[in-house]
Structures are given as C-alpha cells and as structure tokens.
Amino acid sequence: MKITFLGTGAAEAFPALFCNCENCQRARKLGGRNLRCRSSALVNDDLLIDYGPDTSAQCTRFNVDLTKVKDILITHSHADHLYMHDVRHRKVTSRLKGSLGIVRLWGNKTSIETFNEQTRVVFMEELNQGGKHAVRPTDEEVIEEIEDFFFVKTIVIEPHQTINLGRYKVYTIHAHHKEPELSLNFVIDDGTTRFLYGTDTGLWDEEEWNYIESLGAKLDVIALDCTVGLGRTGGHHSNESFLKTKNEFVTRDLLSERCTFFAHHFSHQSNVTYDDIVELMKPHSVEITFDGLVVEK
Secondary structure, rough: EEEEEEEEOOOOOOOOOOOOHHHHHHHHHHHHHHHEOOOOEEOOOOOEEEEEOOOHHHHHHOOOOHHHHOOEEEEOOOOOOOOHHHHHHHHHHOOOOOOOEEEEEEEEEHHHHHHHHHHHHHHHHHHHOOOOOOOOOHHHHHHHHHHHHHEEEEEEOOOOEEEOOEEEEHHHHEEEOOOOOOOEEEEEEEOOOOEEEEEOOOOOOHHHHHHHOOOOEEEEEEEEEOOOOOOOOOOEEEHHHHHHHHHHHOOOOOOOEEEEEEEEEEEOOOOOOHHHHHHHHHOOOOEOOOOOOOEEE
C-alpha cells in the first residue's frame, strides 16, 4: 500500500491564512515541512480520503492524476474536508481528451447533502450563464444530474459498516467530532496492509474500541488526529489525549510489529512547528506527517 499525504493541516491551514501569531510567522520563515495545506490523503492512486479546498492544487503539486481515482471517502461535512466545487471540471466540456468512469463518493448523510448543495451551486452557475433569471434545480434534479453530468455517484454510509471497494475493504468508525453528525474514521485493508485514518476525532468510547478490536487484525499504519497539540481535547486530540489513545492501541495489542504511528492534522493555534513536534513525539515512537509524505507498506 502506498499512502500519499496531500495535506496535513487543520481548517485554517498552517500557517493560517490570516494570522500573524508566533507559530504562523515561524512556519512562514522556516518553510518546507512547516507549511501545511488542509488535510487529505491518497491510497495508491485510486482511493482518495477527503476533498478539501486545497486538494486540487496539492494533486498538481505532487503529480497525482485525479482521473485514476475511483472512490472518495469523506470523513465529515466541514469545508476543510469537503469542498468539491471543482467537480464541475469533470464535465465533458472541461476535457479535451479521454473519458471518465464514475467516481463513487462515500460519506455520511450530512456530507452527501452538503455535496449535493455544493453541486447545486455549480449547476446554477452553469444553467444561468448569460441569463437574468436564476434557475434553481430541485433536490431531485441535482441528484439525477450529478451522475450524468459530473460522473459522480453518491452513497450514504454510517459507522460500523464494511464497504467493498474492489481491492479494498473499508471499515467505518464513529469519529467523535461534530455531533449529531456521524463523522467517520476509516480502516482501509488491501489484503496485506491495514491503514487507520483517524482525523477529526477526540477520544473514542468503549463501543468504538470494541468495534476496532472486532475487526480481528492488527494495524500497520495509523494517522491519528493531533490538531490542538498543547490545547484541550474535545472534537480533536491534544498531545495528551493523542498519547493516551496510542497507549490504548498498545494495551489492546492492536498494532502490528511493523506499525508506523503518525500524528496528523495540525492547527497553528496550539501546535508548534514541524521540528519541534518531531522532538516532542520522538520519545513516544510517533512520527509526524507533512504535506507530500509518501508511506509504503
């Protein structure tokens, strides 16, 4: 399995777009791995996790061919994880060569409704070019046209489901983040490697731990939320709750001998820059994601 981290920052990016705090100023000065776009990840070349406002640019930056993506998993409906206005360029008139197959978009009910609304805006712009009277597609029209016009099929999923995506099995975990929305984390299994993507969550309850245990195989790669760093945990992990969760994985014997455990999804508000986070986490055998990181297992 090849995992490419296209972005590793939180909602505001790091440095934040309109911030001159000490962390942001230092990140700008240092550059390199300290510059973080909004989080998303690619598994091999055909399975994308989240599509935020930076995904298109990051795919260009890291030489990712989006025409190869067959499935997109959405963690939740916040705009830094779901901002798919660029879907308009899947239409026939935006391409000079080649055909596109259907890409399947998997997300909870709120995420799919959010995507439909984003797509409605695109349809309205397409339909009303040069016109004075706005045409607003109905919900039914939007759903019908998404597949025909943009070659996207939407599927609603919930926690504790098993999804078969060709060579992958995907298991859905309830992320504790944006209640009452059923935010999702994912375990992705390609038959040789198990990858847990756990961004935008705080502490899981016993039900989630029991579910992860019930999957019956140890994990080889984990990318776990560490958004608030020195701050307080809630819908995101702090350093303290992150390490508590890592220790729980160890206690429950859920990590393979070859497991690499990453801290991921960083905010400027309570996190230091890359080298400092590396030093903080080194004693705990935790590695740090950065934009463009490629992991092969």
